[in-house]
Amino acid sequence: MSVTVRAVSKSYNRRKREPVAALRGVDLDARDGELIVVVGPSGSGKTTLLRCVAGLEDPDEGRIEVAGRDVTDLSSGDRDVAMVFQEYALYPHLSVKENIGFGLRARKVDASEVGSKITGAAALLGIEDTLDRRPVELSGGERQRVALARAIVRAPSAFLLDEPLSNLDAELRAYMRAEIRGLQRSLGTTALYVTHDQIEALTMGDRVAILRGGRVEQFGPPAEIYDSPANTFVARFIGTPPMNVVPMALLGDGSSGFAGIRPEDLQTTAPAAGRLSGRVIHEDALGHEVIVHVAVTEEVLLARARRDAAPGLHAETGLTFADSDVYRFDADGKAL
Amino acid sequence: MALPYAIGLGLLVALPMLAAMALAFTEFNSIQAPRFTGLDNFSRLVGDDAFWRSLGNSLIYILIAVPLRLVAAVGFALLLHRRERGIGAARAAVYLPSVVPDVAYALLWLWLLNPLYGPLALALGSYSPDFLSEPWGARVGIAVMGAFQVGEAFVIALAARRMIPGPLYEAAAVDGASPWFTLRRVTLPLMAPIMALLALRDVILSLQVSFVPALVITGGGPRYATTYLPLYVYQSAFRYFRFGYASAMTISLFVLTAVVIYVQYRLARRYRLI
Numbered sequence A: 001m002s003v004t005v006r007a008v009s010k011s012y013n014r015r016k017r018e019p020v021a022a023l024r025g026v027d028l029d030a031r032d033g034e035l036i037v038v039v040g041p042s043g044s045g046k047t048t049l050l051r052c053v054a055g056l057e058d059p060d061e062g063r064i065e066v067a068g069r070d071v072t073d074l075s076s077g078d079r080d081v082a083m084v085f086q087e088y089a090l091y092p093h094l095s096v097k098e099n100i101g102f103g104l105r106a107r108k109v110d111a112s113e114v115g116s117k118i119t120g121a122a123a124l125l126g127i128e129d130t131l132d133r134r135p136v137e138l139s140g141g142e143r144q145r146v147a148l149a150r151a152i153v154r155a156p157s158a159f160l161l162d163e164p165l166s167n168l169d170a171e172l173r174a175y176m177r178a179e180i181r182g183l184q185r186s187l188g189t190t191a192l193y194v195t196h197d198q199i200e201a202l203t204m205g206d207r208v209a210i211l212r213g214g215r216v217e218q219f220g221p222p223a224e225i226y227d228s229p230a231n232t233f234v235a236r237f238i239g240t241p242p243m244n245v246v247p248m249a250l251l252g253d254g255s256s257g258f259a260g261i262r263p264e265d266l267q268t269t270a271p272a273a274g275r276l277s278g279r280v281i282h283e284d285a286l287g288h289e290v291i292v293h294v295a296v297t298e299e300v301l302l303a304r305a306r307r308d309a310a311p312g313l314h315a316e317t318g319l320t321f322a323d324s325d326v327y328r329f330d331a332d333g334k335a336l
Numbered sequence B: 001m002a003l004p005y006a007i008g009l010g011l012l013v014a015l016p017m018l019a020a021m022a023l024a025f026t027e028f029n030s031i032q033a034p035r036f037t038g039l040d041n042f043s044r045l046v047g048d049d050a051f052w053r054s055l056g057n058s059l060i061y062i063l064i065a066v067p068l069r070l071v072a073a074v075g076f077a078l079l080l081h082r083r084e085r086g087i088g089a090a091r092a093a094v095y096l097p098s099v100v101p102d103v104a105y106a107l108l109w110l111w112l113l114n115p116l117y118g119p120l121a122l123a124l125g126s127y128s129p130d131f132l133s134e135p136w137g138a139r140v141g142i143a144v145m146g147a148f149q150v151g152e153a154f155v156i157a158l159a160a161r162r163m164i165p166g167p168l169y170e171a172a173a174v175d176g177a178s179p180w181f182t183l184r185r186v187t188l189p190l191m192a193p194i195m196a197l198l199a200l201r202d203v204i205l206s207l208q209v210s211f212v213p214a215l216v217i218t219g220g221g222p223r224y225a226t227t228y229l230p231l232y233v234y235q236s237a238f239r240y241f242r243f244g245y246a247s248a249m250t251i252s253l254f255v256l257t258a259v260v261i262y263v264q265y266r267l268a269r270r271y272r273l274i
Helices: A046-054 A096-106 A111-125 A140-152 A170-187 A198-204 A222-227 A232-237 B003-023 B040-046 B049-079 B087-099 B102-112 B119-127 B135-147 B151-163 B166-174 B179-209 B211-218 B229-239 B243-270
Strands: A003-014 A017-030 A035-039 A061-066 A081-084 A158-162 A190-195 A207-212 A215-220 A244-247 A258-261 A267-269 A276-285 A289-296 A299-306 A316-320 A327-329
Touching: A003 A046, A017 A035, A017 A046, A017 A061, A017 A190, A017 A207, A017 A215, A035 A046, A035 A170, A035 A198, A046 A061, A046 A081, A046 A158, A046 A190, A081 A140, A081 B166, A096 A111, A096 A140, A096 B179, A111 A140, A140 A170, A170 A198, A190 A198, A198 A207, A198 A222, A207 A222, A207 A232, A215 A222, A215 A232, A232 A244, A232 A258, A232 A327, A244 A299, A267 A299, A276 A299, A289 A316, B003 B243, B040 B243, B049 B135, B049 B151, B049 B179, B049 B229, B049 B243, B087 B151, B102 B119, B102 B135, B102 B211, B135 B211, B151 B179, B166 B179, B179 B211, B179 B229, B179 B243, B211 B229, B229 B243
Parallel strands: A035 A190, A035 A207, A081 A158, A158 A190
Antiparallel strands: A003 A017, A003 A061, A207 A215, A244 A258, A258 A327, A267 A316, A276 A289, A276 A316, A289 A299
């Protein structure tokens, strides 16, 4: 079941001030069975987009389709979507069993069917032992699973996930990334997944949409986003550490655009041997490697170095790179 | 810092309470000195039909007024919880009757329910019932009066409603729950602990707030239908100058209130409302 967003715009009115445009003509499509990750910084409109698809916000313009049906004017409950909220939104006074079955009971599904569906969803997520407990008695990871079970039990046309892993610790987050992705694949349900975490974007999505200021900056497979960023914003947003984007002039090129080099494509060397040289002003020691911050004239470039090969703080160092590793952008920041 | 409050509490609450407890064992008419009579006042209470009748009236009042006031407070809270234009004025309108002095409020209702020239009579014309001249009409009328003075309970219920996280309602909407389903399965259960506390509080209040309307509007009639226990205490003390007997009734009222509160508390604990 596909999900299509066509030219959706949404603004919020503020008292005595100019309206804020949260979405500006967003186009997006998720094919049947795809997991589309919508990523962007805070305020980029990604949650607003998800809420418009869910029917929790009304777009000012545009159209939304779920499973080929225009749902733009339909209420949330009639869109055949299921949502997993950032804070899980579990009903604190209901047991896990009652939380999972809430939507089925609301839709007056036959009681005999409700029980088997709840058991099936709970088994899929490994939470059979928690069915009689209340949310307050569960860990963060267990609550996450209950929220997922509540979504899958209705077998909707699409899942909408709003930063579902943001409240989990790093280790659990890594585990749940794989779990959610595996679950979505096995169910074959189309999913829209909102996150601010680029690692989730690159590892989970079939395609990734990067939002900034309510607009889609780039939409494509993770590898394409990483290898061919459409502009300097995408180039800097995707990749850890972020890509170095500097004026072309720094590389001795007379053109007026920008050059991008990923930290992993910059090697530290002796000052005289480098194409660029500067002073190390900061180091981030990450155990197996060091991220060195090198001040080159007025710019600061980041480079990865092996721990035993790092120049050292305040040391002068040279930086080398291959021309093939340089990304070129015009004066407006668009990829050339 | 607490000293002024403690002094006030002592002088205005503790001392009169102790005095009342002492007077309950005496015969005192405020002219002669109190005469110790042991448990005579309490044994007289047992055989006093007027006492049991007024106690029954008070319990009837509680049974009618408490649910009515709770429904009104929670109902207004559910209607007025959103942040919208004009909501402040609406909330103020709900709260306003609570700040009107009790006597003025009672006189207002006396006019409203007047069978000859009250607005209700003029609106209903020949179909206008004379509430206050019928026992049950008067009982219900006084209970309904109290249903509009729910300012404090409304504010508490409003806070309880607003404390329910918005995402729960969004989750219910996406799950396809109707507004009625959401009210039954989400809103009311989550507000239940506060509603239990409001009911607890209202039972205590109901034993007191019935006094002014009964005194001003019906005088305890018709045929003693609205002679509630506080009014009977007042009449015994200040009309019949039987302060000792009135004090004994006050002690009984205190014990009755404590018993009712305890029963409610145990029920609320049993059903995990508090």
